[in-house]
Amino acid sequence: MASPVKTYRGNRASDVDAMFNEIARSLDARSEDESNESTNRGLLEDKQVVEPLSELIGIDPSVYRQINAALKAGSRHIMFYGPPGTGKTTIAQRVAGEISEQWKLITGSSDFTSQDVLGGYIPLADGKLKFFPGVLLENFDRPLIFDELNRCDIDKVIGPLFSVLSGQSTVLPYLSDPNDPESSRVEIRPKGTSNPPASYSPSSKWMIIATINSIDKASLYQMSYALTRRFAWIYVAEPSDADAFLREYLSRDLASEIPATSRSPLAEVWSAINDVRPIGAAPIIDVIRYVLGEVDGFDFFAPTDEEGLSMPLLDALSVYVFPMLDGILRDESDSLRDKIADALKLSQDARMLLSSRLIQLSI
Ligand SMILES: Nc1ncnc2c1ncn2[C@@H]1O[C@H](COP(=O)(O)OP(=O)(O)O)[C@@H](O)[C@H]1O
Ligand SMILES: [Mg+2]
Incomplete structure (x- = not known):
């Protein structure tokens, strides 16, 4: 027997919310690792919502509706995209602020290297090397805003995090103690406690909020499908009137x-x-x-x-x-x-x- 087809009415806010939830659910390929309590409950506390920003004029209500539905549905990562100057960064900061008072914003740049993002060895004064975490690992305990992600090589920047985003561990090509060839390699684990420099693991407050200027259309397609579906994509348009x-x-x-x-x-x-x-x-x-x-x-x-x-x-x-x-x-x-x-x-x-x-x- 064919399964019943659900119909949503686009002109009814409650239907649009329900449809968005449904889409978010089906896109969210939650692995077993990720289906821990905090992920399922969503990042916001019960009844807490991201309110419309009074300083932004003419933002379509769908933006706030989608933010709240995505967070409620347990989406960990949000991508704000749209024309330049529509308020994406401002909204991203507000969302991050709702999740945690401590959040970090970094602005994409074409010369971001894997060392900046993940980490790498840095020589100390005594000539020895030490592994220092990059900006992503350093901010595993808070929301991280990746502003203007389109300005860097997206796969290079987020690609290394792909396994974490999909709930798997990944081992980096760095020794936790570069002066000891027997030491373990630095590992990123999707959950658990961080034990730097041997292992890094995101806390329950970690999420990536990224912004992309859609004037730069090519960057939207630069992201692989697998990576794309780890984000809830929310379009922030110019004021319609x-x-x-x-x-x-x-x-x-x-x-x-x-x-x-x-x-x-x-x-x-x-x-x-x-x-x-x-x-x-x-x-x-x-x-x-x-x-x-x-x-x-x-x-x-x-x-x-x-x-x-x-x-x-x-x-x-x-x-x-x-x-x-x-x-x-x-x-x-x-x-x-x-x-x-x-x-x-x-x-x-x-x-x-x-x-x-x-x-x-x-x-
Ligand atoms: N709809 C709006 N109403 C009022 N001010 C706005 C609006 N959109 C953007 N701004 C203002 O423009 C500035 C830049 O906005 P920003 O969030 O950086 O945009 P984007 O990240 O989309 O380029 C901010 O000071 C913001 O308050
Ligand atoms: Mg911006």
Whole structure:
């Protein structure tokens, strides 16, 4: 007899949660080793949840729903991915803070070596060698945020942890005492107590929270499937309503008076850019600060039909936003030029300037 097919309604929050739980359960290949009490119970205490961050505006509620469902379902590791500047690092820090007051953040870099990550021998003053643990082993007792994981060779960085992530022990190619050839080799164990330098084992507070900028699409595929499924992947999008974002940001953070009806030219520009390549709120906040530094009390909701009003905006976009558009297609740059020129009511001269800037970025 065929098993009954379960249907979830995407427009019902409780169904979406249930579906996410189901997916998390089926993806979570928990080994016997991992099915100890603390893993099953999830990382949060009963009733504890990660609340929406009040400082972030326009984050889709699904982000917090998925974080809490994943933690409840016992997912050990979370990957936040999405356009740059959407609040991924900020959210990662909050999640880590909920798990433990002590957490560590490291930022990915292309020159991370296995020594930095896992550990290796370091010569002491007396000429002897000693094994020093790398950043991953050092932080087995707390949540570790791996920020901008896409900037390093992902398999090189997390790959060595694969066996731990899948609940198996692994032996490193290092002697626990490099001066004694008979000493045991350094071992990573999925559970138990750490006994450095002979063995390292993650505590119940250990989790990896990683962030990836999805502008760099290639990095998403750089991770093997086996590694990918050890993480709960949570997408953090740009605010879906640019105008509403500006309204809230400007009225709340800057206490500006906002007219109820008119649409912000900057919001129109941001929406047009998002159609080509989504970008988060962070660079837009930079634009706002830049413009306010140039023109005291600048009205972001008034038409910018004078050069004195459109130029500061265009300059700020040029400084903080256009660099993120590097590599757009020529067609995209042409249509973006038209949309930005219309939104900002640019003069012919300013339009030419914008055009050449965007063409430089395009391929
Ligand atoms: N939706 C948002 N609302 C308000 N501020 C935001 C928002 N998204 C990002 N920011 C601000 O932008 C800055 C950078 O955010 P960050 O968390 O580093 O983004 P990401 O890691 O996605 O690049 C932070 O100061 C953050 O408060
Ligand atoms: Mg970040």
